[in-house]
Amino acid sequence: MTTIDTHPGPAFEHPWAVRFCHWSNAVAMTILTLSGLRIFSAFPSFGSKIPQHDLIEAVPQAVTLGGWLGGALQWHFTFMWIFGIGGGLYLISQLASGHYRTVVFARRDISGVWPMARHYFLFGPKPAATGQYNPLQKLAYTSALLLGTLSLLTGVVMYKPAQLSTLGAVFGGYHGARLVHFLAMCGLLAFIPGHLMMVALHGWDNFTSMLTGWKRRPEYEPQRSER
Amino acid sequence: MTRRELLKLSPLLLLGGFAVPTLRDRLLDAGVAWSDTASAAVFRRDHGAPVFADTDVVPFERFPYNGYDVLEPAIDFDDWALTVGGAVTLAGRYSLDQIRALPKVTQNTRHVCVEGWDAIGRFGGSRLADFLDLVGANPHARFITVTCADDYYESLDMATARQPQSLLCYEMYDRPLDRGHGAPLRLQLPTKLGYKQAKYLTTITVTDVLPARRSYWGDQGYSWYGGL
Numbered sequence: 001m002t003t004i005d006t007h008p009g010p011a012f013e014h015p016w017a018v019r020f021c022h023w024s025n026a027v028a029m030t031i032l033t034l035s036g037l038r039i040f041s042a043f044p045s046f047g048s049k050i051p052q053h054d055l056i057e058a059v060p061q062a063v064t065l066g067g068w069l070g071g072a073l074q075w076h077f078t079f080m081w082i083f084g085i086g087g088g089l090y091l092i093s094q095l096a097s098g099h100y101r102t103v104v105f106a107r108r109d110i111s112g113v114w115p116m117a118r119h120y121f122l123f124g125p126k127p128a129a130t131g132q133y134n135p136l137q138k139l140a141y142t143s144a145l146l147l148g149t150l151s152l153l154t155g156v157v158m159y160k161p162a163q164l165s166t167l168g169a170v171f172g173g174y175h176g177a178r179l180v181h182f183l184a185m186c187g188l189l190a191f192i193p194g195h196l197m198m199v200a201l202h203g204w205d206n207f208t209s210m211l212t213g214w215k216r217r218p219e220y221e222p223q224r225s226e227r
Numbered sequence: 228m229t230r231r232e233l234l235k236l237s238p239l240l241l242l243g244g245f246a247v248p249t250l251r252d253r254l255l256d257a258g259v260a261w262s263d264t265a266s267a268a269v270f271r272r273d274h275g276a277p278v279f280a281d282t283d284v285v286p287f288e289r290f291p292y293n294g295y296d297v298l299e300p301a302i303d304f305d306d307w308a309l310t311v312g313g314a315v316t317l318a319g320r321y322s323l324d325q326i327r328a329l330p331k332v333t334q335n336t337r338h339v340c341v342e343g344w345d346a347i348g349r350f351g352g353s354r355l356a357d358f359l360d361l362v363g364a365n366p367h368a369r370f371i372t373v374t375c376a377d378d379y380y381e382s383l384d385m386a387t388a389r390q391p392q393s394l395l396c397y398e399m400y401d402r403p404l405d406r407g408h409g410a411p412l413r414l415q416l417p418t419k420l421g422y423k424q425a426k427y428l429t430t431i432t433v434t435d436v437l438p439a440r441r442s443y444w445g446d447q448g449y450s451w452y453g454g455l
Contacts, residue, residue: 016235023239031245043343050289052344069342070448077450078258082242161339162276162418162455163269173277174337174345211236212229 011218013132013209017093021086022210025148028083031075033185034065038072046179080155087148102132105142109135129220137198144191151184263452270454272390276417279335279347287400290348290408293340293421295443298407300377300427307411309395313372313432316363323411326395329353329361333401334392336417338424339455341444350415351398356389364433372434372441373414376427381414382441383423387454392417395428420453 014022041059045052066072094100112135118124120136127134133141154177157164161174171177199207209215244250292298308320333351359371372382387393396415397404404410409426416424422444445451 016232019232020236020239023236024242027239027242039343043340045344048285048289049291049340049344049346068448070444073341073450074255074259074448077262078255081258081261160266160269160455161337163271163274165274165277168277174339178343212232214229214232 010214010216011132011220012213013215013218014213015093015097015099016213017089017097018099019210019213021090021093024082024086025090028079028086029148029188031065031079032083033189034063035072035075035079036185038064038066039069039076040182042069046175046182080152080159083148084152087152091145103138103141103145105135105138109138112136113139131220132218140191140194144188147184147187147191151181151188154178154181154184259450263450263454266450266452266454267384267386270384270386270418272386275390275392276336276455279337281335281349283347284335284349284400285346290338290346290399291340291344292407294377294407294426295379296377300375302376302411302427304411309412309428310430311362311432312430313434314365314368315433318362321358321362323397325361326353326358326412327397329357332392332394333398334394334417336392336415338417338421340421341449341453349400350394350396351401352394352396352412352415354391355393355395355414356391358395358431359388359433362433368433369435370433370437372432372438373425373428374430375425376429379425379427379443380440381423381425381443381445382437382451383414383416383419384452387416387418390416390418418455420450420455422449423453 037059041064043049043052044054044056044059046055047053064072066075094103112127115124115127116134116136119126153167154171157168157171157177158174158181161168161177165173168174168177171180205216244254308322309326310320312318330353331351332354333349335347335349337345337347339345355371364371369385370382371385371388372380374380383393394415396409396413397411399405399408404413409428412428413426414424414428423442440446442449442451442453445453
């Protein structure tokens with residue numbers, strides 16, 4: 001199939017809540033990652049204290065925030081609220097508006113993943129755009145949403161392992177939650193380079209749509225009913 | 228149209244406050260204070276911290292010693308007594324035998340350090356709640372403060388102090404507390420981080436007002452509440 005080159009009119013892609021939460025979460029996740037790495041430096045291991053087997057000698061100061069453990073915890077305990085509120089607001093607005101259907105990876109998207117991956121990684125033909133997001137995008141965004149939810153849940157369990165011991169048991173208590181929390185961060189970090197590269201490749205119009213909501217030249221026929 | 232949509236994002240500029248040094252410290256202090264308030268609000272005195280089977284307990288040699296200064300501060304064990312004051316009807320000095328005479332609790336609980344490590348240990352002692360009743364602590368008082376032989380100091384909210392797993396701990400692994408772990412008496416609080424569980428206790432004061440020096444690590448930037 002060939003790409004249709006006749007661009008339809010502007011499309012309103014991102015409602016206010018999506019744009020607002022995108023940027024507040026981008027800030028919050030950056031700060032949570034940097035301060036989290038400083039917190040991790042205080043005990044860079046997932047084993048016992050005695051004997052202690054560190055995974056890394058020290059996380060480079062340049063990718064940490066807070067200066068010392070106490071300072072990093074202050075950033076972490078402040079921005080966990082901003083992340084939690086931003087994430088919660090996003091989920092509520094997506095569910096209430098039905099907009100989640102454009103993002104959530106569903107069974108019908110499975111067959112479209114390979115053609116899209118072949119296009120991106122092996123220079124295969126570009127599949128026709130059928131909606132706001134292609135199947136590979138949906139897979140990436142849905143994974144990121146799940147990882148974000150997982151990092152919030154395991155963070156809360158680590159913060160309150162006694163009060164939330166029932167939820168904590170799902171992740172293997174304080175110890176297990178700490179490991180899953182770290183792995184969820186790794187997963188989210190893996191998402192970012194691909195995300196930024198795609199933003200760069202798709203140009204200014206695509207980037208500004210996350211600021212104003214409008215995309216001037218969408219690659220697909222916008223649904224007029226949405227706005 | 229697009230400009231109006233862009234302006235709707237302007238509340239995000241408030242996050243810029245975190246880039247202004249003087250404002251940043253106040254915002255972060257407020258963030259930690261709010262987290263402490265929320266932590267106290269979700270605390271349930273009747274919901275115990277998890278307890279573990281004997282087989283889950285880490286061997287005594289692998290239970291970490293963690294001190295802020297020295298592990299063996301100068302203590303006259305023969306003359307040791309816990310000095311109790313503040314909003315109590317029976318202020319005075321209490322010997323270890325008087326504390327031991329209270330019902331004994333032995334529990335396998337998880338010790339969580341703010342650094343991120345944890346260890347399940349076996350602890351024995353008297354309920355802090357029983358001791359507060361013994362000394363006639365004002366039931367409406369809000370806090371207790373403690374001071375230690377190594378000049379450490381801490382304070383606790385009364386809900387945690389009266390939680391049934393909160394111990395005046397004099398035993399570990401069924402033996403008298405050793406010096407590095409806080410002999411003769413320490414706080415053992417399964418619902419608090421390690422730095423709240425002061426060792427080498429010398430005084431307990433029941434109060435409604437926290438002193439300026441309220442928590443050794445809390446005063447330096449850790450959460451005062453430190454609850455789990």
